[in-house]
Amino acid sequence: MFIILLFCYVFCAVEGAEQEIPGKINLGSSLFPTSQPTSWFSPSGRFAFGFYQQGSGFAVGIWLVGKSNRTVVWTANRNDPPVSASSTISLTEEGKLLYKIGQGGEKLIANNTEAASFASLQDSGNLVLYNAKSEIIWESFKYPTDTILGGQTLFSGAQLVSSSETSHTGRFHLKMQEDGNLVLYPLNTGDTPGDAYWRSSTLGHEFKFYLYLNSSGRLLIVNGTSSKIISTVYGNSLSANDDNSTIYRATLDIDGVLRLYSHRYDESGELKATTEWEALKSPCEVKSFCGFNSYCTYNDDQPVCLCLPGSDFIDPNHRNLGCTRNYTEAACKGGKQNPLHFNITTMENINWGDIPYVQQYMSIEECRNSCLEDCNCGAALFSENTCKKQRLPLRYVIRKIQSGDQDQEKSTALLKVGIGGNNGIDSIPLKPTIIVTRSEKGRLAEILMTCVLVVFSCISLIVCCLFIYKIRSIRYKRLVEHGEDGLTEELKLRLFSYDELKAATNGFREELGKGSFGAVYKGTLYKRKKLVAVKRLEKLVEEGEREFQAEMRAIGRTHHKNLVRLLGYCAVDSKRLLVYEYMSNGSLANLVFNSSGRPSWNQRIKIAIDVAKGIHYLHEECETPIIHCDIKPQNILMDEFWTAKIADF
Numbered sequence: 001m002f003i004i005l006l007f008c009y010v011f012c013a014v015e016g017a018e019q020e021i022p023g024k025i026n027l028g029s030s031l032f033p034t035s036q037p038t039s040w041f042s043p044s045g046r047f048a049f050g051f052y053q054q055g056s057g058f059a060v061g062i063w064l065v066g067k068s069n070r071t072v073v074w075t076a077n078r079n080d081p082p083v084s085a086s087s088t089i090s091l092t093e094e095g096k097l098l099y100k101i102g103q104g105g106e107k108l109i110a111n112n113t114e115a116a117s118f119a120s121l122q123d124s125g126n127l128v129l130y131n132a133k134s135e136i137i138w139e140s141f142k143y144p145t146d147t148i149l150g151g152q153t154l155f156s157g158a159q160l161v162s163s164s165e166t167s168h169t170g171r172f173h174l175k176m177q178e179d180g181n182l183v184l185y186p187l188n189t190g191d192t193p194g195d196a197y198w199r200s201s202t203l204g205h206e207f208k209f210y211l212y213l214n215s216s217g218r219l220l221i222v223n224g225t226s227s228k229i230i231s232t233v234y235g236n237s238l239s240a241n242d243d244n245s246t247i248y249r250a251t252l253d254i255d256g257v258l259r260l261y262s263h264r265y266d267e268s269g270e271l272k273a274t275t276e277w278e279a280l281k282s283p284c285e286v287k288s289f290c291g292f293n294s295y296c297t298y299n300d301d302q303p304v305c306l307c308l309p310g311s312d313f314i315d316p317n318h319r320n321l322g323c324t325r326n327y328t329e330a331a332c333k334g335g336k337q338n339p340l341h342f343n344i345t346t347m348e349n350i351n352w353g354d355i356p357y358v359q360q361y362m363s364i365e366e367c368r369n370s371c372l373e374d375c376n377c378g379a380a381l382f383s384e385n386t387c388k389k390q391r392l393p394l395r396y397v398i399r400k401i402q403s404g405d406q407d408q409e410k411s412t413a414l415l416k417v418g419i420g421g422n423n424g425i426d427s428i429p430l431k432p433t434i435i436v437t438r439s440e441k442g443r444l445a446e447i448l449m450t451c452v453l454v455v456f457s458c459i460s461l462i463v464c465c466l467f468i469y470k471i472r473s474i475r476y477k478r479l480v481e482h483g484e485d486g487l488t489e490e491l492k493l494r495l496f497s498y499d500e501l502k503a504a505t506n507g508f509r510e511e512l513g514k515g516s517f518g519a520v521y522k523g524t525l526y527k528r529k530k531l532v533a534v535k536r537l538e539k540l541v542e543e544g545e546r547e548f549q550a551e552m553r554a555i556g557r558t559h560h561k562n563l564v565r566l567l568g569y570c571a572v573d574s575k576r577l578l579v580y581e582y583m584s585n586g587s588l589a590n591l592v593f594n595s596s597g598r599p600s601w602n603q604r605i606k607i608a609i610d611v612a613k614g615i616h617y618l619h620e621e622c623e624t625p626i627i628h629c630d631i632k633p634q635n636i637l638m639d640e641f642w643t644a645k646i647a648d649f
Helices: 002-019 364-373 438-457 459-472 474-491 498-504 542-557 588-592 601-621
Strands: 024-026 039-041 047-054 057-065 070-075 088-091 097-101 105-108 118-121 127-130 136-139 147-149 152-154 159-163 169-176 182-186 209-213 219-223 229-234 247-252 258-265 271-278 294-299 302-307 311-313 323-325 342-348 350-352 358-361 379-383 386-390 397-399 412-418 511-515 518-525 530-537 566-572 575-581 636-638 644-646
Touching: 039 118, 047 070, 047 118, 070 147, 070 247, 147 152, 147 209, 159 247, 169 209, 169 247, 209 247, 229 271, 302 311, 342 364, 350 379, 364 379, 364 386, 364 412, 438 459, 498 518, 498 530, 498 566, 498 575, 542 566, 588 636, 601 636, 601 644
Parallel strands: 294 397
Antiparallel strands: 024 118, 039 047, 047 057, 057 070, 088 097, 097 105, 118 127, 127 136, 147 247, 152 209, 159 169, 169 182, 209 219, 219 229, 247 258, 258 271, 294 302, 311 323, 342 412, 350 397, 358 386, 379 386, 379 412, 511 518, 518 530, 530 575, 566 575, 636 644
């Protein structure tokens, strides 16, 4: 008798525990697009799951319920087309959550491997499936789309992807990187540091950080090991939401900006939304907000995308897709184009995010002519007597509204356009081509003759100077005749002057290391915003000249994330310098042989894999295979993200 009573007690306790879960959805329950029930509600009625209208059909998701509006916070299979009114959502007797489409077609909503016994939509907005023991076997919070809600976590390695106008996958994503950094990127760009347009600057290295939005609206980055708050993205410790009357959500919006919203119900039951915080104030700061060959600017304080001169919209109804050229490319001979086929138009206060392939000191007229003749040049940016040439297509272009800030850097964009082409829709009108008249030609001829006479009168002085110059540079005759011009044309690296690199390194003051052919110095470029490493080659005998040309050709043709990148060079008289990307965390030798702060085993494995990838690229994937004969910790450098890169190959 006692055993029977004990069994009944345990059975009732288990049954009661299962029933304690509010808003229970039993097996066999179904939803329909146009007939009741169309949705399942959370216990408070604030959230609903089911069908909602999308275009001419229906989508499946979770939304915040308003009296006359809804805010979608999660979508199932969002890249699928809308379903018809004959579709059905079912929590089947077999424990699967799915919707049925067409003639016998089925699509899973939840990918649980264990059969569900019941489901529940919680007041947090989390759709949960439970097994027979009331244990969670699947939840929507672990599969976010573009939004996280109060109480939800974005784990290390996970991401939010913005939505498009049709609620499909958009063009931007927010990554909680495994290195601990929370970063915004455009989609399909490689997610390199140059593509990022916002970051939290929190690096965890061996720890797993995650993003957490609490119920009080604090957006936090938390150490997954110790649960310690690493950084507060938004909010403070005084934030409170004791009565749970406010609902918070962080959404990566369609324009690529991460925003934190609060939602409150007014007396009429209408849902009111307030923007509490946004990662960027200007959508034009979002890289790829406008597509290739277009630029972002403002019209009545609203961001708009316009085509650059010489291009038209790919789709005028979707201007953020970018623009394409409206003229035919002219033939290129010997690396040069006929400047008669092109014109240069100018735009002020233009800037773009890509790195130029050539940067030189010259006048604006020299910059204009250089771009006109260069087959690779689609545009040039002129600022502070510096010409930065860029290949097409242009991306990350922004036109700043002129302000009264006297310290704002003034820049002029020189854009190459075909003379036979038109300006394109909403592009800037071209400046008229200058026509030289016959009388002007006569005056030019007189000036030319005068110059010739002056030259002949000074011929003896010129011969003497040339003789002295050739005596001093006889060691570099081969390089002058075959090296520099060939390398510049072949590799399209940036060319620096010696004075520029001397100023960048503060007179070669801070030495980073020394090799057999010269020392490496720390330097800064672009108003001290970009760190570089400058290698000054010394002892320029024939072997040193060969070393210079070998490094230029070998490293200039390589491009891999695990190889140190060559940015440019200097070849002035007898001076030979190479400019590399700066490795902020030094060499592997410093890291491994340092008694304090040695890398963990996971970090060592990652470093070994990085080095292996770099060596595999040199051996198997280069146009001309390169054998690195001196792999050692001193030649393995670590960048700011602790990525290992091979040097001195």
